[in-house]
Amino acid sequence: MVSPRRNVPSDFRLxxxxxxxxxxxxxxxPFQLVRLQPESAARIRAWEAGEPVGDGGALARALVMANLAQPIPPPLRAKVSVVIPTRDRIPLARDLDVDEVIVVDDASATPIPNALRRATRGGAAAARNDGLKRARNELVVLLDSDTVPQPGWLEPLLAHFNDPEVDVVAPRIVPREVERPGRLTSYEARRSPLDRGPDGARVVPYGRVPFVPGAALLVRNHVRFDETFTRGGEDVELVWRTPYVRYEPAARVAHDHRTEPRAWLARRVYYGRTAAQIATRHPGHARPLHVSPWTTAAYAALLTRHPHTAAAILATATALLARDVPPRTAIELATVGSLKSGRVVADALSRHWWPLALLHPRARLAFVKSPLALADDLAYGTGVWLGCLQHRTLDPLLPARGWKLVHRRL
Incomplete structure (x- = not known):
């Protein structure tokens, strides 16, 4: 039985x-149309004007969990432990102003000085779990050995733990400064999958922030990783298993991105390979093409050289939406939304489905992009196929279930 969620605390803002x-x-x-009771509409307008949540915590919780609103928590002062898993690398982070630092050596060839050493290699999940078991504080920062927290990084993360529902908060991962940036360095600064963007959100599969990487996390010390994930993917599995995970971009942690071509491509293949094992725990969450059925049908019509059919499909979608929303909004959602979804369709073709897309002349248009972006897509897609072969699943290659407009009343 799932226990009811506690209200957003009264001193939060929204x-x-x-x-x-x-x-x-x-x-x-999921995308939704919420009809507001007069009292709810009045509360939301008061919150937009800067008033605290007060006794409207239940409404605030519903909005926050649906990513309709983002919480603004008050500051929190608390002692934290830091756990740094590492293998064959001295951690980059130095002089962390925290209560406790635990370095976990995952059976390095040469033992890491002053570290808790594992006798056998278990991967990042097992190493983090060992550190979590040893940590003496309720809140624990998990930092990869190739990360360096930036000034002011901890306070924005801590504040979210004023909410008793929060178990994991992730900062924004930014590139570590280098002396001589090259093309790959610049590309990673713009397109690294570790950087989840400038806007905070609840982490939701297929949402604006669908996952956060384990490079840096602040967690409650009861959190544990699945140790069967010995070759990556344990971070995404954890955040999809945890009911309430937040992304907080005001906190920044720099990461030493791989920018040597061979290592960079290998890393992209590695990321793709993790999708299959994650899908065995969370079926349907690691699939491509999460768009409306109308959008899928319209692009399928275009690929088969039926532009008039595509236009008719979008017109029908607009008319159906106009029954629930103003006509201008219906046009924006159905037509403009479908045009914006073109990138999602192109990414599915050039990443997950690239071996098949190459066989279709019109689908090959998805490969018209910069050489680095194309190499990125093909490497990741190759990893997805290799992972599917290894774990004997097609789940990450199947199209995601299309979203439908959800109707609610609050």
Whole structure:
């Protein structure tokens, strides 16, 4: 039995991250149309004006969990432990102003000085779990050995733990400065999959922030990783298993990105290979093409050289949406939304489905992109196929279930 969620604390503030129009809110994850009771609409407008949550914590919780609003928590002072798993590397982080630092040596060839040493290699999941068991504080920072926290990094993360529902908060991962940046360095600064962008959110599969990497996390010390993930993917598995994970970009941790071509490509293949094992724990969450069925049908019509059919499909979708939202909004969602979804369709073709897409002349248009972006896509997609062969699953290669507009009342 799932216990009811506790209200958002009364001293929090809230920032709406969806469209508010009279008595409706449109947005969130999954995408939804929320009809507001007069009292709810009044509360939301008061919160938008800067008032605290007060006794509206139940409404605030519903909005936050749906990614319709983002919490603004008050500061929190607390002692934290830091756990750094490492193998054959001296951690980059130095002089961390925290209560406790535990370095876990995952059976390095040469023992790491002053570290808790594992006799056999277990991977990052096992090493982090060993550190979590030893940590003496309720809140524990998990830092990879190739990361360096930036000034002011801890306070924004800590604040979210004023909410008793929060178990994991992730900072923004930014590139570590290098003396001579090259093309790959610049590309990683713009397109690294570790950087989840400038806007905070609840982490939701297929959401604006669908996952956060384990390079840096602040967690409650009861959190544990699945130690069967010995070759990556344990971080995504954890955040999809945890009911409430937040991404907080105001906190920044620098990461030593791989920028040597061979290592960079190998890392992209590695990321792709993890999808299959994650899918065995979370079926349906690691699939491509999470768009509306109308969008999928329209692009399928275009690929088969039926542009008039594609236009008719979008017109029908617009008419159906117009029954629930103003016509202008319906046009924006159905037509403009489908055009913006073109990148999602192209990414599915050039990443997960690239061996098949190469066989179709029109689908090859998805490969018209910069050489580095194309190499990125093909390497990741190759990893997905290799992982599927290894774990004997097709789940990460199947199209995601299309989203449908959800209707709610609050």
């Amino acid at each position: 920032r709406l991250s969806a469209r508010l129009d009279a008595d409706t809110v449109l947005g969130g994850e």
